[in-house]
Amino acid sequence: MGIVTDSRIHGRRSRAAAALIAATAAVALLGACGSSGSGGDGNPLAPAKAAAGQVVVGSNNFAESILLADIYGEALKAKGLKVSYKPNIGSRETTYGLIKNGSLTVLPEYNGALLAYLDPKAVPTSADATDSAAAAKLDPALQLLRHAAAEDKDAVVVNQGTAAKYHLTADSSIADLASAAHELVLGGSPEFQTRQQGVLGLKSVYGLDFKSFKALDAGGALSEAALKKNDVQAADLFTTDFTIAKEKFITLKDPKNLFGFQNVVPLVRKDDLPQKGVDALNAVSAKLDTTTLLDLDTKVQADKKDPLDVATEWLKSVGLS
Amino acid sequence: MSIFHFISDFFSQSAHWHGYDGIPQRLWEHIQYSMLAMAVATGVALPVGLVTGHTGRGGNALALLATAGRALPSFGLLVLLFVIIGLGLLPVMIPLVVLAIPPILVTTNEAVRSVDPAPVDAARGMGMRPLRILAQVELPVALPLILSGLRSAAIQIVSTATIAAYVSFGGLGRYIVDGLYQRDYEQVVGGATLVAGLALATLGAFWLAGRLAVSPGVRHR
The missing domain is CATH 3.40.190.10 (Periplasmic binding protein-like II)
Incomplete structure (x- = not known):
């Protein structure tokens, strides 16, 4: 018996709560209509056109x-x-x-x-x-x-250690890595490995054959950390990635425009x-x-x-x- | 393209069956990561669970610790550890071990604690020392429940070891991560199927272990 009464009270309470929520929503909705109406457009879903001038x-x-x-x-x-x-x-x-x-x-x-x-x-x-x-x-x-x-595009970036070892400067291009690539591990996103604008193009356009490839992320925290810790010696980062400036990485030039514009x-x-x-x-x-x-x-x-x-x-x- | 089409395509390609990227190699890597994580987690959690269960002390603290451990997101932990520690197996192993410890710890503790006190008292009355009571009375009786804790830990490890691929390691996750990035859904579905299959095989292995190890007198179901 007690259980029945309880559930009735509970039911009444939840119905009251639902009514309250509905009322609040209705008021909010009316308010929204009112404000857009004053904008003079009439249709609240029409795109907001920029005012003249x-x-x-x-x-x-x-x-x-x-x-x-x-x-x-x-x-x-x-x-x-x-x-x-x-x-x-x-x-x-x-x-x-x-x-x-x-x-x-x-x-x-x-x-x-x-x-x-x-x-x-x-x-x-x-x-x-x-x-x-x-x-x-x-x-x-x-x-x-x-x-x-x-x-702001993909670029082959090397860390300071690699740059010092192979005498790479800000004027060096990807091609300058050709003779050293077989000693280096390259990092990049998994799709970089199978793309023409990636490992395939680096080999066919610049003749770069890296020792191995580590599948990390697309110029994100993993690639940056791996390059910083020299777990990879070169990585695919974006040219305006601020870690390049912060960690003094060297971005290699792309004279044959493998990575487009x-x-x-x-x-x-x-x-x-x-x-x-x-x-x-x-x-x-x-x-x-x-x-x-x-x-x-x-x-x-x-x-x-x-x-x-x-x-x-x-x-x-x-x-x- | 139905999911079954993806599956049959994936498994029928001969290129998927050999080489460093072949299914046997990836499966073996996945099993290695899982076994290593499982060994470490068991090594840590099982003794602690047995001792706390036997003495009946520290259960609440353990439950608290285990719940906190379970709340840690494996993936977030992986990326964080990778950035701190660098490329290596350690950032992969820590999240897996952290994931596996709670189920082992809590179930083992609970299993030993809830052993019928009558045989334990009898053993003590016969002059058995605590370690012998634990090994010869409590452990055999608690074994079915302990195994169920180990089982759920192992299945969680097998399904989560896919995250190793996110930080350039192998294992079955390689198919899933590469497939997603390269928009090659056949690989994703194939990899997921393999992980599910391995999880089922793990389930089977634990069932078999239960049949072999649990004393017939204790096995009441």
């Missing part, structure tokens, strides 16, 4: 993209444009859709990765060819501006960006090279500085603010 700078969900958005955005602000930021949005699949539908005006991109997204089969042979191939596939409302010299380039909506904005972005790209970007990345990711401060400081130092 307002430049919206978006970025992907990684530190370097956020930093680049701040650099380009602050350069626009310095020319008197009204700028707002939508940082850390997501992957290219998301951000490309947003700039296409007008939610974003400017988006920092990488020409090779953008081309691979628009046309996976393309095999460009120069940075300019990459730009024009990508531009040809772009949505008609969009435009690629001038690319920067700065690149990944220049930083602003992707913009033609109609929403005035000419002085285009000029401002091109002026930034003209000053930005890989060493500079690596240095700025280090300030943000290793020294934990605010990317906006790093961006304004750099713009000031090159006379663009």
Whole structure:
């Protein structure tokens, strides 16, 4: 008998709780409708269009993209444009859709990765060819501006010990490793082992035959740790990885462009960006090279500085603010 | 492409059956990692479980420690240890051992503690020393439960030893990690099937060990 009463009380209580939750949700929903209604759009699910004269700078969900958005955005602000930021949005699949539908005006991109997204089969042979191939596939409302010299792409990186032993400097290329490779262990992600832009290409293009390959991660914590501890003597890292600067690793040059082109380039909506904005972005790209970007990345990711401060400081130092 | 198609494709390719990347080699590596981790975990946990169970002391502290050990994420521990220690088998072995100790420790302790006190008292009355009581009375009676602890530890190790591949080691995880990174799902499914098969074989081995080692008088099921 007692059990029955208990369950009834329990049932009543949980029903009351459910009603409370429903009421709270309803109030929240009404509030949301009210606020979007005041925006004048009517449809709360329609994409938020940038207000006229307002430049919206978006970025992907990684530190370097956020930093680049701040650099380009602050350069626009310095020319008197009204700028707002939508940082850390997501992957290219998301951000490309947003700039296409007008939610974003400017988006920092990488020409090779953008081309691979628009046309996976393309095999460009120069940075300019990459730009024009990508531009040809772009949505008609969009435009690629001038690319920067700065690149964030795969690179063969050696640690200090290896560099000292085989006399490698910042001017050395991957080809200089050819005679020593058979004594070295290479680290990289598992897919690096079976890719043309990986172990296969290193052998066919540069004639590098490593002693062995250790499957780690794609330029992440494992590869960095293994290279630092000399468990591998060379590794596939990204050119703007701040550990390269921190651990004084040497990035080998890639004169035969095995790893393609990944220049930083602003992707913009033609109609929403005035000419002085285009000029401002091109002026930034003209000053930005890989060493500079690596240095700025280090300030943000290793020294934990605010990317906006790093961006304004750099713009000031090159006379663009 | 059904999963069974992936499986039959994977196992029918002759390239998967020999060489450093062949199934026999990877299977053997996987068994080696598992045995090593199991040996260390048993070496640590079994004596401690037996002694604490026999004396009936420290059970609560053990349970606490074991629960904490179980809560450690193996994968996170692996990456952390790799970054600290560097490339080697140690960062792989520690998470596996940490994973296997709790089930062995807790079940062994519980198994010995819950042995019927009557035969233990009788043995003591006959003048047996504590070590002999433990070895000749408590251990045989507690054996079925102890084996079940060892069994669940072994199965967890076999299925988790795949993480060795994440830090460049071999074993069956190689197929899963490489397959995922290279978008070669045939390898992923094949590797997973092999791990499942090895886990079942482990189950079988423990069943057999139970049949052989447990005294017929104790085996009541």
